[in-house]
Amino acid sequence: MADDKKFAGYICTGCGIGDRLDASTLEQVATRDGKMQSCKQSEMLCGAEGVQMIKDDIANDSVTHVMIAACSRRAKVEAFNFTDVALTRANLREGVIWVRPDTDENTETTQEMADDYIRMACAELKAMNKPAPSGEQELNKNILVVGGGITGMTAALEAAAAGYPVHLVEKSGALGGAVGGYYKVIPTRSPYAEPAENPVPAMIETIEANDKITVHLHSTIAKTDGAPGRFSVELATESGSSQTLSIGAMVQASGWKPYDANQLPEFAYDKSADVVTNHELEALAVAANGGPIKRPSDGKEVKSVCFIQNAGQCSDKEGHLSYFSGVTDLISIKQAMYFKELNGDCDTTILFDNLRTPGAGGEDFYRAGQQAMVTFSKGIASEVVAGDSLTVKFQDKILNEETEMACDLVVLATGMEPNSGPDPYALLALEEIEDLDERAKKQEEIIAVAPPSILNLEYRQGTDLPHLKNGFTDSHFICFPYETRRTGIYAVGPVRRPMDIQQARDDATGGAMKAIQAAENAGKGRAAHPRSGDLSFPTFRKEGCTQCKRCTVECPFGAINEDEEGYPMYNESRCRRCGTCMGACPVRVISFENYSVNTVNEQIKNCEIPEEWDEKPRILVLACENDAYPALDQAAQAGVEVNPWARVVPIRCLGSVSLSWVTDALNSGYDGIVLMGCRRDDDYQCHFVRGSAMAAERMSKVGDTLESLNLEPERVELYEVAITDIQRAPQLINDMADTVEKIGLSPFKF
Amino acid sequence: MSDLNTSMIEKYRSSFLKEVEANVEEGEWVKMCMQCGVCSGSCPLGKHWDHPPQEIFMMIRANKREEVLGSDSMWMCTSCYNCIARCPRGLPITHIMHGLAVYSKRLGLTPKKQPTAEFSQIFWDNLMKKGRVNELKLGLSMNFKDGFGEGVKNAMANQKLGQNMMKAKRMNPMEAFGGHGVKSPGDLQKIIKKAQEIEESKIQAAK
Ligand code: SF4
Ligand code: SF4
Ligand code: SF4
Ligand code: SF4
Numbered sequence: 001m002a003d004d005k006k007f008a009g010y011i012c013t014g015c016g017i018g019d020r021l022d023a024s025t026l027e028q029v030a031t032r033d034g035k036m037q038s039c040k041q042s043e044m045l046c047g048a049e050g051v052q053m054i055k056d057d058i059a060n061d062s063v064t065h066v067m068i069a070a071c072s073r074r075a076k077v078e079a080f081n082f083t084d085v086a087l088t089r090a091n092l093r094e095g096v097i098w099v100r101p102d103t104d105e106n107t108e109t110t111q112e113m114a115d116d117y118i119r120m121a122c123a124e125l126k127a128m129n130k131p132a133p134s135g136e137q138e139l140n141k142n143i144l145v146v147g148g149g150i151t152g153m154t155a156a157l158e159a160a161a162a163g164y165p166v167h168l169v170e171k172s173g174a175l176g177g178a179v180g181g182y183y184k185v186i187p188t189r190s191p192y193a194e195p196a197e198n199p200v201p202a203m204i205e206t207i208e209a210n211d212k213i214t215v216h217l218h219s220t221i222a223k224t225d226g227a228p229g230r231f232s233v234e235l236a237t238e239s240g241s242s243q244t245l246s247i248g249a250m251v252q253a254s255g256w257k258p259y260d261a262n263q264l265p266e267f268a269y270d271k272s273a274d275v276v277t278n279h280e281l282e283a284l285a286v287a288a289n290g291g292p293i294k295r296p297s298d299g300k301e302v303k304s305v306c307f308i309q310n311a312g313q314c315s316d317k318e319g320h321l322s323y324f325s326g327v328t329d330l331i332s333i334k335q336a337m338y339f340k341e342l343n344g345d346c347d348t349t350i351l352f353d354n355l356r357t358p359g360a361g362g363e364d365f366y367r368a369g370q371q372a373m374v375t376f377s378k379g380i381a382s383e384v385v386a387g388d389s390l391t392v393k394f395q396d397k398i399l400n401e402e403t404e405m406a407c408d409l410v411v412l413a414t415g416m417e418p419n420s421g422p423d424p425y426a427l428l429a430l431e432e433i434e435d436l437d438e439r440a441k442k443q444e445e446i447i448a449v450a451p452p453s454i455l456n457l458e459y460r461q462g463t464d465l466p467h468l469k470n471g472f473t474d475s476h477f478i479c480f481p482y483e484t485r486r487t488g489i490y491a492v493g494p495v496r497r498p499m500d501i502q503q504a505r506d507d508a509t510g511g512a513m514k515a516i517q518a519a520e521n522a523g524k525g526r527a528a529h530p531r532s533g534d535l536s537f538p539t540f541r542k543e544g545c546t547q548c549k550r551c552t553v554e555c556p557f558g559a560i561n562e563d564e565e566g567y568p569m570y571n572e573s574r575c576r577r578c579g580t581c582m583g584a585c586p587v588r589v590i591s592f593e594n595y596s597v598n599t600v601n602e603q604i605k606n607c608e609i610p611e612e613w614d615e616k617p618r619i620l621v622l623a624c625e626n627d628a629y630p631a632l633d634q635a636a637q638a639g640v641e642v643n644p645w646a647r648v649v650p651i652r653c654l655g656s657v658s659l660s661w662v663t664d665a666l667n668s669g670y671d672g673i674v675l676m677g678c679r680r681d682d683d684y685q686c687h688f689v690r691g692s693a694m695a696a697e698r699m700s701k702v703g704d705t706l707e708s709l710n711l712e713p714e715r716v717e718l719y720e721v722a723i724t725d726i727q728r729a730p731q732l733i734n735d736m737a738d739t740v741e742k743i744g745l746s747p748f749k750f
Numbered sequence: 751m752s753d754l755n756t757s758m759i760e761k762y763r764s765s766f767l768k769e770v771e772a773n774v775e776e777g778e779w780v781k782m783c784m785q786c787g788v789c790s791g792s793c794p795l796g797k798h799w800d801h802p803p804q805e806i807f808m809m810i811r812a813n814k815r816e817e818v819l820g821s822d823s824m825w826m827c828t829s830c831y832n833c834i835a836r837c838p839r840g841l842p843i844t845h846i847m848h849g850l851a852v853y854s855k856r857l858g859l860t861p862k863k864q865p866t867a868e869f870s871q872i873f874w875d876n877l878m879k880k881g882r883v884n885e886l887k888l889g890l891s892m893n894f895k896d897g898f899g900e901g902v903k904n905a906m907a908n909q910k911l912g913q914n915m916m917k918a919k920r921m922n923p924m925e926a927f928g929g930h931g932v933k934s935p936g937d938l939q940k941i942i943k944k945a946q947e948i949e950e951s952k953i954q955a956a957k
Contacts, residue, residue, distance in 0.1 A: 304763070349762050355784075370782050373764055375811045378785050391758070398785055398808040405762040 007125060008063040009036035009118075010054060012045035012070035012092075020097040021114045026069060029115045033606075034122025036067060045070050046079040058085055065125050069118050072633045073625075073650065086128040086594055090114075090121035091648075094633045099642035099730070109616070109644035116607045116647055123606035129593040131536035133525025136572045137229030140248035140523070141165060143515050144233055146221065146454060147419075149177020150501055151493030152253035153203045154508035155515075159251075160212035164516055167245055168207070169216045169235060175207065176200045177255055179501060183285035183338060186330045188502045192361030193368045194341075195334045199501075216243075224250075225458045227559075227571035228488025229522025248519030249488040251511045252465060252473070254421075254454050256494035259414040263319040264312050267412055272386035273297040275410045277311075278331050285338045292343040295409045304347040304407040305339055306392045307332040308381045309355070313415035323470055325415035325498035329356050332413045333369040340372040349405065351379040351394055359502065379403075384410050416498045418472045422450035424462020424558070457486070461558035465491055469682060472497055478685055480529055482511040485689055487528055487557050487574045488518040522573040530576075530626060530687045531652070536592040537572040538581055544589035551581035551590060556655070556690035578688035579656025583695065588660060597658045600649060604661060607647045609669040612749045617671040617740045621648040621733055622657055626687040628676035628721040631729040640730045643737040645671075654678070654718075655691025659698060662716060663705050669749035672736040675699065675718040676729065685722060692720070711746070714739050766815040772956050775849030776842045783807040789833035789843050799823045803833060803843050806850070819854040825866040827851075856953075868895060880931025881938040885921040887929065 009030040013023050023041055030039045038057070042050040045068065057063045068080055069090035080087070092114050100110045143159040145152045148170030156168045168175075177200075179185065184195035207213050222236040231247040258279040261269040269275045273296040276284065284293050292301045309329060313321040332350050339346040350369075355376065357366045370376065378397040385391040393404045426446050433439040453463040466485045468474035473491040476483045482490040492511035493504040518528055527534035540551070547566035559574035560581060568581075582590040588597045600622075610616040623629045629650045632642070651657060654677025665673055677692040679685040686692035699718050706713050717736060721729050770777040783804065790802035801809060801823045809818050827847040834844050851867070854860050860867045872891045877883050893908060894901030905912075915921040932938055 306762075347763050366784075367782065370784075373767070373781055375762060375764060375767075375781075376785070377762065377808070377811065389759075396808070396812065398805060399812060403761065403812075404758055406759050 004062075005065055006061065006063045007036045007038075007065045007067070007122075008054075008057055008061070009034065009039035009067040009069065009122065010045055010050075011039065011041045011118075012043075012050070012068070013041055014044040014046075015071065015093050016097055017070070017092050018043070020102060021092065021111055025111065026092075026114060026118055029118045030067065030069070030122055033119050034067070035126065036122055038063075046076040051079050054080075054082065058082060064130055065128065067118075067121050067125050069114075069121065072629075072636075074630055074633055084130065086125060086130045088121045088125045088128065090117040092117060094636035095648060098636040098639065100644060101641065106644070112608075112616075113644055113647075119606045119608070120603040120647070120649070123602035124599045127596065127599040127602045131534070131593040133535050134537055134572050135525065137227065137522050137525075139520065140229050140231075140246060141519055142167065142245065142247045143512070143519065144169065144231070144245065144247040144250045145253060145512075146250065147177065147253035147255055147493075147495075148172075148175040148215070148217075149253065149255045149493070150179050150200060150203070151255060151504040151508045152177070152251070153200075153207055154505045155251045155253055155492060155512040156207060156213050157203070157210070158509045158512040159516060160210050162512070162516055164212070164248075164519070166213045167216060167247070168213055169219050169221065171218070171220055173217055175204045175215065175217075178257075178279070181286065182282045184334065185501055186327070186334050187361060187365060190361065190364075191368075192364035195337055221454065221456050223456050223458060227522070228518045228528075228573040230573070231488070248522065249515040250455075250490070251508070251515050252454065252484075252489060252491045252495060253493045253508060253511075254419040254495045256416040256498070257419055259312055259321060259417055261312065261412055261414055264412065264414075266383050267308065267311060267381070267410065268384040268386040268390070269412065272384070272390060272410075274390055274408065275384055275386070275412065277412050277414045278307075278328065278335060279414070281335050281338075281411050285335070285342070288342055290342070292346075293339060293409075300408065302339065302343055302346060302408045305336075305349070305409045305411060306390075306405060306407040307336060307348075307350040307411045307413055308384075308392070309350065309352040309413045311381075311412035311414050314354075321415045321417070321470070323415070323498070324356070326356070326358060327498060327500040328413040328415060330359070330362060330365060330500065332411070333357070333365055333374065335411060336369055336374040337372055340374065347375070347407070348373070349375045349377055349407070351377055351381050351392070353378065353380055353397070359500065416494055418470075418495045419454070420451065420467060420471050420473050420495055421454040421464025422446075422452075422462075423467040423471070424459075424464055425466055426450070428462065428553070455489070457558075458561075459486070459558045460552045460561045461555070465489065474689065476687075476689065479687065482507065482514050483529060485557055487559065487576060488515070488522065490514045490518075525572065527575070527577045531578075534577045536577065536594045537575055538570060538577070538579070538590050538592055540568055540570070540585070540591075541589040542567060544587050546587055548586060550584040550586065554584040554655075554690075554694050555581050556688050556694070576688060578653040578691050579651075580653060580688060580691045580694055583656040583658050583698065585658075588658060595652060595656070597660060600651065600658075600661055601664060603649050604665050604670075605668065609749055612745055615745070617645045617737070617745055618669065619643065619646045619672045619674065619733065619736050619740065620665045620670045621646055621674045621676065622651050622654075622661065623648055623676045623729075624654050624678060624692070624721070625650040625652060627678045627685065627723040628725075628729060631721055631723050631725045634723075635726045635730045638726060640727060641734075642730045643734045645737055645740075646674075646733045648733075653686065653688045653691035654695035655686075655688055657695050657699070659702065659705070662699075662702055663709075666705070666709055666711060666715070666746070667748055669746055671715065671740040671746045673716045674733055674736050675716070676721040676732070677718070679720045679722065709748070712743050714743060715746070760813050762811070763813045764811070766813045766818070767810055769815070770810050770850075770853075773953070774846065774853045776845045777849060779841045779846060780807050780810050782839050783841055784839055786838060788836050788838060789841075792832040792836045793827075794830060794832065795826050795828060799826050803847065806847075807841075816859070818850065819857060819859040820861060821854075822861050822864055824848070824850040824854070825860070825864050878939065878942065879935065880929060881935045882929075882931050884925050884929040885915070886923065886925040889921065 027039045030036045065086045071093040072091045073089040096114045143166045145156045145168045156166045180200045187196040218238040219235045223234040225232045233245045235243045261277045314324040336348045339348045379394040381394040383393040389406045465473045484491045490511035492507040552560040561569040680693040787804045790796045790804045796802040824847040876888045893904035
């Protein structure tokens with residue numbers, strides 16, 4: 001391979017680069033220091049001519065490695081999209097001329113910055129290989145949908161409509177899910193004036209008539225093995241038979257379950273049959289069969305009904321749901337209208353504190369409820385007293401009085417809980433506990449209350465999709481809503497967060513499309529988001545591996561299994577190419593073709609460190625390419641100045657940062673290091689979910705390194721930077737320059 | 751229900767709301783109030799009301815018939831239209847207030863000595879005589895409405911106001927003798943009578 005490598009550099013003098021920098025010096029640096037076999041200039045490299053020049057060199061001169069010194073790697077991506085080469089970009093525009101003032105006294109440092117970036121880019125390129133797919137899996141178009149409710153049925157129909165064969169797995173004996181038994185649903189179309197027909201029966205019919213969809217009723221998943229493009233899923237049926245399916249990608253639409261109202265004794269749920277949940281009221285409305293709704297205790301027609309909003313939800317009381325289920329106010333309006341429709345002159349009161357009617361038609365539907373003479377009363381119920389007639393005690397917040405009302409039926413607007421599998425990390429977290437007895441005890445406790453597994457994944461990191469909060473499946477809710485932490489398995493519908501039917505259907509459609517994309521990507525050996533299209537994948541050098549298992553534990557996506565001896569077993573198509581495993585490996589044996597400990601180390605090494613008497617410090621900035629680097633680009637565009645001593649190296653994720661980069665940089669004389677990653681708490685913004693958090697943990701040990709080198713702890717700082725931190729990101733770099741000025745240059749320069 | 755303590759079984763029943771819809775001008779809007787409180791916050795007099803508009807609407811929905819109709823509140827409205835301009839739900843609040851006042855008067859539930867109610871009656875009687883308001887007599891009637899002794903006190907207190915009105919030609923002392931009017935007050939009275947008959951038949955029909 002090595003013999004076939006041919007390196008070519010291209011320097012753009014457009015966008016003012018040629019005016020501010022000496023291009024012939026840059027060319028010299030590229031060929032002399034950077035060892036590019038050829039180096040060409042263009043006045044507008046991204047123009048048709050410039051691009052053609054590079055294409056021709058690739059085609060005719062068998063150039064395999066391309067170094068482009070022009071704008072940021074985030075600009076002109078389409079123009080510089082060359083397949084089948086290793087490519088790097090030196091950022092002379094956003095990285096240099098836009099962040100430095102155009103004055104004579106700065107010319108020297110500005111040129112030095114540019115020279116360094118060219119040296120660094122060339123050194124990186126030298127350490128890169130042309131990425132190629134592994135060929136580990138083929139295209140497998142089968143989509144598996146878990147859950148036969150509205151969400152699952154929608155996902156199945158959408159995937160089938162796009163031409164993909166679908167296996168729809170449902171635990172119960174019928175499709176329809178929770179909404180299947182509803183009388184009517186919240187309207188989704190203008191004028192949003194009355195409850196709409198339940199769409200489930202029609203959906204079931206369409207599914208049964210669709211020959212691309214195979215429905216598996218009474219079925220659960222006994223085992224899921226493999227990776228996107230080659231999942232092997234074992235179905236178990238109630239009757240004991242089993243069957244193995246070969247699947248490309250999966251959608252988990254396992255839905256929700258109603259909150260257990262037995263936890264609400266204050267509302268007499270356990271004492272009176274006439275106190276029902278919103279979920280149970282649907283059955284009463286269906287049972288009424290077009291006639292008036294009757295109360296369960298004695299079958300008497302309901303003449304007055306009171307809805308208690310936020311029963312057991314939106315509350316910090318023990319046993320209550322801390323969150324709001326989003327849809328329950330709309331549901332109560334809908335159900336109040338049932339009474340107006342079926343029970344003639346029935347007095348219908350909704351006691352609410354905050355009435356929330358999200359969605360396009362929410363407000364209209366609320367008005368429709370008012371128009372139908374539903375009484376909305378801002379009041380907080382404290383108690384329901386059972387009796388022949390129920391008494392609801394409440395505080396009327398408008399009339400400011402403790403009051404009560406009598407009614408035949410009370411409906412509790414309780415919330416939705418997710419139907420998730422057990423949280424894989426609940427047990428893994430126990431590995432921290434040293435005392436084995438205690439660990440076993442805790443383990444038992446967790447297992448006792450854990451729900452049954454839904455996916456039964458044969459993954460090193462557990463059987464199911466990881467949770468975020470309150471048992472809902474973790475999905476990248478800010479940027480990539482359906483994307484879970486298990487590649488090729490998309491969580492959609494209320495298992496992800498509480499939602500209404502329309503939202504669940506939209507969600508299901510999105511998830512189905514993502515599943516199709518995942519199957520197609522796996523077939524081509526390409527990464528899923530956010531490095532979509534990336535052909536490189538991590539490999540490890542077995543001879544060097546110490547079986548420490550850090551990579552298998554830290555991978556945010558559970559991509560790596562372990563073999564019997566404890567060596568990592570990579571699953572390329574589960575991998576998102578974040579590099580967290582690479583950053584975790586203490587012996588540095590994990591690498592990608594185009595990104596490795598070495599490619600970054602080479603950049604760090606090939607920035608010239610001026611001698612101490614030059615009084616030119618060097619600050620290394622390792623900036624996450626997803627948020628921090630674009631923030632710096634935008635700051636440059638806005639003309640925010642960056643200190644001339646800074647050298648910015650983009651990294652895939654803070655999670656990929658190897659401690660050795662920090663140690664080596666300090667050893668070779670850098671005066672300060674700034675690490676920039678994404679927000680890492682529950683409201684994380686890390687594109688790789690846990691990468692930033694893993695890195696922070698790892699970097700907490702950097703203090704020891706500094707101590708052993710006898711360096712000041714302020715020399716290394718780690719920050720959470722958002723893409724919007726346009727002023728702050730450059731400021732953090734400039735702050736480090738101030739710090740260095742204060743504490744003095746590093747003693748490690750030679 | 752003669753006492754103000756609505757019995758529990760009646761609370762939050764919609765019977766009064768329906769009564770308001772049937773009998774009060776723009777009453778069908780009451781159910782559309784979303785209790786935001788903007789009207790009460792906008793009303794320049796809201797502070798002085800026992801129950802500002804938002805509360806009145808909630809009381810109607812809580813079935814507090816006697817409390818609402820016997821209330822002084824809707825009589826406090828000065829028709830400034832601030833609330834109407836601001837209500838996000840577009841309720842014609844001012845009109846509803848007047849409608850409630852009219853309805854409570856019709857039922858004889860208006861609090862005794864409610865000044866706005868009394869003034870309205872005096873104004874109406876004054877106007878009906880000649881089809882034009884006689885400012886002088888209106889002023890005097892207002893001053894003396896509570897008897898001669900009070901009247902003299904009131905007249906003394908308002909002396910300056912009266913003189914200024916005369917200076918500004920807003921009140922003419924000659925009005926004491928007959929005063930101005932429309933061409934044929936008798937016809938006007940007939941028109942009004944007819945209108946009242948129509949109104950009354952509507953009320954009867956609604957019952
Ligand atoms: S690169 Fe990231 S996703 Fe891939 S195996 Fe390593 S840690 Fe896991
Ligand atoms: S982190 Fe490195 S040494 Fe440890 S198991 Fe993984 S590859 Fe082997
Ligand atoms: S402003 Fe309108 S909606 Fe708001 S409380 Fe007043 S009447 Fe009701
Ligand atoms: S119109 Fe009447 S109720 Fe409305 S703000 Fe003015 S005084 Fe208050």
